[in-house]
Amino acid sequence: MTARWLRDERVLAALVQLVVAAVVAAVGMWLVLGVLADLRARGIAPGFSFLGQTAGFGIGEGLAFQPTDSYGRALAVGLANTLRVAVAGIALATALGFVVALARLSHNPLLEGLARAFIDAMRNTPLSIQLVLWIGLLRTLPPITQAMALFPAAAATATAPDPPTAWLLLSLKGAAIAWPRPLPGAGGWLAAAAGAVAAGIAVRRWRSHVRDRTGAPAHHGVWTVAVLASSAALAWAVLGPPAAWDLPRVEGPFRYAGGYVTTPEFAALLFGLVVYTGAFIAEVVRSGIQSVGIGQREAARALGLTEGTVLRLVVLPQALRVIVPPMTNQYLNLTKNSSLAIIIGFPDLFSVGQTVGNQTGQVVAVVAIVMAVYLGISLLTSLVLNAYGRSVRLIER
Amino acid sequence: MRSRRSMPVLVMTLVLCTALLPLGACDNAGTEPAADVGGPAEMAADAITVSATAAALSDDEPPPAATSDGLLATVRARGTLRCGVQNELPGFGFLSPEGEYQGFDIDFCRAVAAAVLGDAEAVEFLPLTSQQRFTALQTGEVDVLIRNTTWTLSRDTTNGLDFGPTTFYDGQGMMVRSDLGVSELAGLGGASICVGAGTTTEKNLGDAMRSVGAEFTPVVLEDTAQVFSAYDEGRCDAVTSDKSQLAAQQTTLADPAAHVVLDVTMSKEPLGPAVLQGDAQWADVVNWVVFGIIAAEEFGITSTNIDEFMASEDPEIRRLLGLEDALGEGLGLANDFLVGTIRSVGNYGEIYDRNLGPDTTLDIPRGVNNLWTQGGLLYSPPFR
Numbered sequence: 001m002t003a004r005w006l007r008d009e010r011v012l013a014a015l016v017q018l019v020v021a022a023v024v025a026a027v028g029m030w031l032v033l034g035v036l037a038d039l040r041a042r043g044i045a046p047g048f049s050f051l052g053q054t055a056g057f058g059i060g061e062g063l064a065f066q067p068t069d070s071y072g073r074a075l076a077v078g079l080a081n082t083l084r085v086a087v088a089g090i091a092l093a094t095a096l097g098f099v100v101a102l103a104r105l106s107h108n109p110l111l112e113g114l115a116r117a118f119i120d121a122m123r124n125t126p127l128s129i130q131l132v133l134w135i136g137l138l139r140t141l142p143p144i145t146q147a148m149a150l151f152p153a154a155a156a157t158a159t160a161p162d163p164p165t166a167w168l169l170l171s172l173k174g175a176a177i178a179w180p181r182p183l184p185g186a187g188g189w190l191a192a193a194a195g196a197v198a199a200g201i202a203v204r205r206w207r208s209h210v211r212d213r214t215g216a217p218a219h220h221g222v223w224t225v226a227v228l229a230s231s232a233a234l235a236w237a238v239l240g241p242p243a244a245w246d247l248p249r250v251e252g253p254f255r256y257a258g259g260y261v262t263t264p265e266f267a268a269l270l271f272g273l274v275v276y277t278g279a280f281i282a283e284v285v286r287s288g289i290q291s292v293g294i295g296q297r298e299a300a301r302a303l304g305l306t307e308g309t310v311l312r313l314v315v316l317p318q319a320l321r322v323i324v325p326p327m328t329n330q331y332l333n334l335t336k337n338s339s340l341a342i343i344i345g346f347p348d349l350f351s352v353g354q355t356v357g358n359q360t361g362q363v364v365a366v367v368a369i370v371m372a373v374y375l376g377i378s379l380l381t382s383l384v385l386n387a388y389g390r391s392v393r394l395i396e397r
Numbered sequence: 398m399r400s401r402r403s404m405p406v407l408v409m410t411l412v413l414c415t416a417l418l419p420l421g422a423c424d425n426a427g428t429e430p431a432a433d434v435g436g437p438a439e440m441a442a443d444a445i446t447v448s449a450t451a452a453a454l455s456d457d458e459p460p461p462a463a464t465s466d467g468l469l470a471t472v473r474a475r476g477t478l479r480c481g482v483q484n485e486l487p488g489f490g491f492l493s494p495e496g497e498y499q500g501f502d503i504d505f506c507r508a509v510a511a512a513v514l515g516d517a518e519a520v521e522f523l524p525l526t527s528q529q530r531f532t533a534l535q536t537g538e539v540d541v542l543i544r545n546t547t548w549t550l551s552r553d554t555t556n557g558l559d560f561g562p563t564t565f566y567d568g569q570g571m572m573v574r575s576d577l578g579v580s581e582l583a584g585l586g587g588a589s590i591c592v593g594a595g596t597t598t599e600k601n602l603g604d605a606m607r608s609v610g611a612e613f614t615p616v617v618l619e620d621t622a623q624v625f626s627a628y629d630e631g632r633c634d635a636v637t638s639d640k641s642q643l644a645a646q647q648t649t650l651a652d653p654a655a656h657v658v659l660d661v662t663m664s665k666e667p668l669g670p671a672v673l674q675g676d677a678q679w680a681d682v683v684n685w686v687v688f689g690i691i692a693a694e695e696f697g698i699t700s701t702n703i704d705e706f707m708a709s710e711d712p713e714i715r716r717l718l719g720l721e722d723a724l725g726e727g728l729g730l731a732n733d734f735l736v737g738t739i740r741s742v743g744n745y746g747e748i749y750d751r752n753l754g755p756d757t758t759l760d761i762p763r764g765v766n767n768l769w770t771q772g773g774l775l776y777s778p779p780f781r
Contacts, residue, residue: 042535042557042674050555056600058615060589067603139630172631173589253577254587254634255614264632265616342594345618345627351594354528355617358595361556363532 035364048369050360051075057355059347061263071356075366078352079373085266085348086335086377089273093334094327096274097281102311104286115282122279128340130276134268135344139172141264145253147171153247165247169256175267176248179260189235189242196231203227265346269338277334284330288323289315317392324389331385332378339374349373468672468679469513469729472540477519480506481539484524485621488645488752488759489545498522501752502543505564505670505687508742509541512686512734517741526620528595531556534673541683542671545639547597552671561670561683562691564745566765566774568662569601570640572647575657577634582661586611591624591633593617597666602637605663625649639666641753641761648758682728689735692717692777693744695768700743703736717780724780745775 005011039046051072059065059074062081103115122130142148149166169176203223211218235242248259292315300310341348350370357366472478482502483490490500503522511517523539534542535557545567546552548560571590573579582605592599594617606613616633618624625646628636636643643658650656670687672680693699696714698706706714715721719732726732742748753761767773 044535044555044557056603057617058599058603058613060615060617067600067607139627139632143631252587254585254589342619345616345623347617351617355595355599358528358531359551359600361531361535361551363535 039364044361046362046365048365050356050362050365053360055356056359059352060345061266062347071360074352074356075349075369078347078349081266081341081347082335082338082349083377085269085273085338085341085346089270089277089334089338090331092270092274093277093281093330096278097285097330100278100282101285101289104282105289119279119282122275123283127272127276127337128343131268131272131340131344134272135264138264138268141170141172144171144173144250144255147250165249165258167247169248169250169259171250172264173255174261174263176256176259176261178245178247180243181246182243183241185239186242188239192231192235192239196228196235199231200224200227263346265341265344268344269341269346269348273334273337276337277330280330280333281327284323284326285319287326288319288321291322292318320392321389321394324385324392328382328385328389331381335377335381336374468540468676469682472513476514477521478506478510478513478541479521479523479539480509481525481530481533481542481544482506482522483544483621484522486545486642486645487648488757488761489641490524490543492524499752501565501748502545504742504748504752505543505690506541508690508738508748509543509670509683509686511738511741512689512730513682515731515737517738526595527593528619531558534558534671537673540672540679545642545668546671547639547666548669548671549597557674558671559674559680561672561680562687562777563667563669563774564687565641565668567639567641567666567668569598569605569637569664569666570643571635571637571659571661571663572628572643572656573635573659575655579635580659581609582606582659582663583609583611585613585635587613588634589614589616589632591616591618591628591636593621593624593638594619596638597664598637598639601664621646637663639668641668641759644759644761678729682730685728686734686738688777689717689738689780690742690748691745691768691775692780693735693739694746694775695770695777698739698744699747700740703739707736713780722781 036046052070054067055065055069055071055074056067057074058067059077062077062084065073065077100115100118103111104119106112106115148170149168150170151167153165153167167178204218204220207218207220207223210216246258248256248261251257296314296318297310300314301307305313338348339350342351342354345351353366353370357363360366480503482498483500484492484498486500488500490498490502493499506520506522507517510520523533525533525539525542525544530542530544530546531552533539542558545565546560547567548563552558553560571582571585573585577584579585585606590602590613592602592615599615599617602613602615616627618627621638621642624636624638627633629650638646640658640662647653647656647658670683672683696706696711696717698714698717703718707718707720709715709718712721716724718736719725719734723732725734728734743751749763749766750756753759763771763773765774767775769776
C-alpha cells in the first residue's frame with residue numbers, strides 16, 4: 001500500500017515538474033560549461049569584464065560617444081539608437097496601417113486598388129531588399145554643398161547668416177529640420193503648462209457637472225481648447241516666447257549646423273520598417289474591423305450616425321479587441337527587424353555589438369547580451385500591450 | 398489558485414538561474430584547467446569550483462592552450478585546404494568575372510596547399526567579411542585566414558589567433574576627392590568618413606583624428622564594396638583603409654583620377670596569414686611555407702629556373718629544396734615541400750609582380766616589402 005501522499009495528484013505533478021526542471025537545468029549547465037571550456041581551449045578567456053575597456057571606435061550617430069568611452073557605453077548608445085527607431089517606427093507604422101486599412105475597406109475602387117497593391121508589394125518582398133532600395137534612393141540626393149533647401153527662410157541680409165537658411169535642408173548627409181531651441185525663460189513655461197493642465201482638468205470636471213445637473217451639452221473639447229489657448233496667451237504675454245526656431249544651414253564643405261539632423265541611414269531604416277510593418281498592420285486592422293458584425297454598422301447607420309462616427313464610436317472599439325494580439329506581434333517584429341540596420345550602416349545595438357565582439361573576441365558574451373536586451377524589450381512591449389488588451393477585452397457574463 | 402499558476406514560473410526562473418550561474422560567476426579569473434570536456438560529474442565539479450573560486454582568486458592566469466587533433470592531419474585527410482579570403486579587393490583577393498580567385502593573398506593560399514597537399518589547386522576559398530573572419534577561424538570553418546588581416550596584440554591574445562610572418566607591410570591611409578583641396582587630416586574636421594566594420598582601421602581612425610584634434614562622423618558599413626560605393630556616391634567625404642586597399646579600390650571607382658590618397662600614414666598595418674592558437678605544428682607549417690617563398694627570392698629561385706637550382710651545390714639551397722638534411726620531416730611535410738610550391742606559385746617577387754607589380758593596374762612600389770638585402774623588411778630565418 002503506497003503512502004497516501006504519494007497517491008495525491010498534486011504531489012505527483014509537483015514531483016514530475018521538479019524532475020523535469022532538474023533535467024533541463026542539467027542540460028543547460030552542460031551546454032553553458034561546454035561553451036566555456038571550448039572558449040578557454042581556444043585561448044579566449046570568457047567573462048564580461050571587457051565591458052569596462054576602452055572602445056577605441058566612434059559611433060556615427062546617437063548619444064554623445066567618444067572613442068575613449070567603454071564598450072559598455074557603446075552598447076548603450078546602440079541600444080538607444082534601436083529604441084529610437086523602434087518607438088518612432090511603431091508609432092508611424094500604426095498610423096500608416098490604420099490609414100491603409102481604411103483605404104482598403106473603402107468603396108472607391110481606385111483607393112482600394114492602390115491600398116491592395118501597396119499591401120501586396122510591401123508584404124511579399126524581403127525587408128532587407130526594401131532597405132537597400134531605400135538607402136539607394138536616399139543616395140541620389142545632392143551633395144551637402146548643393147543641399148536642397150525646402151521652404152527657404154529669409155534671404156541673406158546684413159544680419160542673417162549667409163548662405164540663406166531654410167526650414168528643411170536635404171542632401172546626401174541627411175535631412176536637417178528647424179528645431180525649437182529653448183530660451184532662458186523655458187522653466188517658467190513648464191510651470192505655466194502644469195498650471196494649464198490642472199485648469200483644463202478642473203474645467204472639464206465643471207462642464208461634466210453642469211451637463212449632469214442641467215443636461216446642457218458639455219462641449220469638453222471647446223472648453224479645453226479655450227483654457228489651453230488662454231493660458232498660452234497669458235504665458236506668452238508675461239514670459240515671452242518659450243523657444244526660438246533654430247534654422248539649419250550648411251557649415252563648411254562637410255556638415256550642417258543648427259536644427260535637428262537625421263542621417264540617411266536612420267531615415268532609410270525608419271521608412272523601410274514603417275512601410276513594411278505598416279502593410280502587415282493594415283491587414284491586421286482590416287481583419288479587426290471586418291470582425292465586427294455587419295449588424296452593428298447597420299444599426300448605427302439606422303440611428304442616423306455618419307460613417308465617420310460609426311467607425312469611431314461603434315466599430316473601432318469592438319475591433320480593437322481583435323486587433324491588439326496580432327498588433328503585439330507586429331510591434332515585436334518591427335523591433336527585431338530593426339537589427340537589419342547593419343546592412344545599411346546604421347549603428348544600432350546589433351551593429352555595435354558585432355564591432356565590439358569582433359574587437360574583443362568575446363563574440364559569445366556579446367551575442368548573449370544583445371539577445372538578452374532584445375528579449376527584454378520584446379517582453380516589455382508584450383507586457384504593456386497585453387495589459388491594454390485585457391482592459392478592452394469583452395467580459396462574457 | 399495563485400500557487401498553481403505561479404509554480405511553473407518559479408520553476409522556470411530557478412532553472413534559468415542555475416543554468417546561467419557559471420557564466421556570470423566566471424569573470425576572467427583563472428579557474429582549474431578544463432582541458433578535456435568530461436562527463437556530467439566533471440561538469441558539476443567544474444561548476445562548483447568556478448562558483449567557489451571566483452571570489453577567492455585575485456589575479457588573472459592565462460588560459461592554458463589545449464592541443465587539438467592536428468589540423469595538418471585533418472587537411473591531409475580532407476584533401477583540400479579551406480582558406481578564408483577576400484573576394485572584393487583587387488590585387489589581394491578578388492573574384493574575377495570568369496569565376497577565378499586571384500590576388501596576393503590567394504597565391505599564398507595556393508602556396509600552402511601546394512606544400513601540404515602537393516596541388517596548388519586543391520583549395521576551397523571561403524570569402525569572408527571583416528566581421529565574419531575571426532569567427533570563421535575560431536569555429537574551424539577555415540583552416541587558415543589569408544585575408545589582409547593586421548597582426549595586433551589583442552588579436553594574438555584575446556581573439557585566440559596566431560599570426561604567420563608578415564607578407565605585406567602596410568599602413569593606414571585616407572582617400573579624399575581631389576577637388577576638396579584637403580592635404581592633411583586636420584583639414585577633415587567635421588567630415589563624414591566611411592570605414593569598414595570590425596577592422597583595425599575603425600579603431601585607428603578615432604585615435605588619429607583625435608591626435609590632430611579633428612572631429613568627424615564615422616559611417617560604418619559591413620563589407621568593403623559597400624564602404625567604397627558609399628564613398629563613391631558621395632555619402633562620405635573621405636574613406637579610410639590600408640593604403641594598399643585604397644590603391645586597389647581606387648581603380649574600381651567611377652572616376653579614379655578624381656580621388657587622391659593623402660600622403661599620411663595613420664598606423665602600422667602588418668598584414669599576414671593567421672591560424673587558430675593551440676596547433677603549433679600547423680602554425681609552423683604555414684610560417685615556414687611563407688619563409689620558404691621569401692628565401693626563394695633571396696636565392697633567386699623562380700618558377701622558371703627552379704630545375705637548374707635542383708642541381709645546385711650550395712648547401713643552403715639544397716636544404717631549402719629538400720635535397721639535403723630532411724628538414725621537411727620536422728614539419729610533418731615531404732622534404733621537397735617547397736619545390737612544388739615554387740614551381741606552381743613562384744617566389745615572393747613573382748607573387749608580388751603578378752598581383753601588385755608595375756604591369757598591373759595597381760602598380761604599388763615595393764617600398765619596405767622588399768628583401769632585407771634590398772633595404773626592405775622581408776627576412777627569412779635560415780633553413781637549417
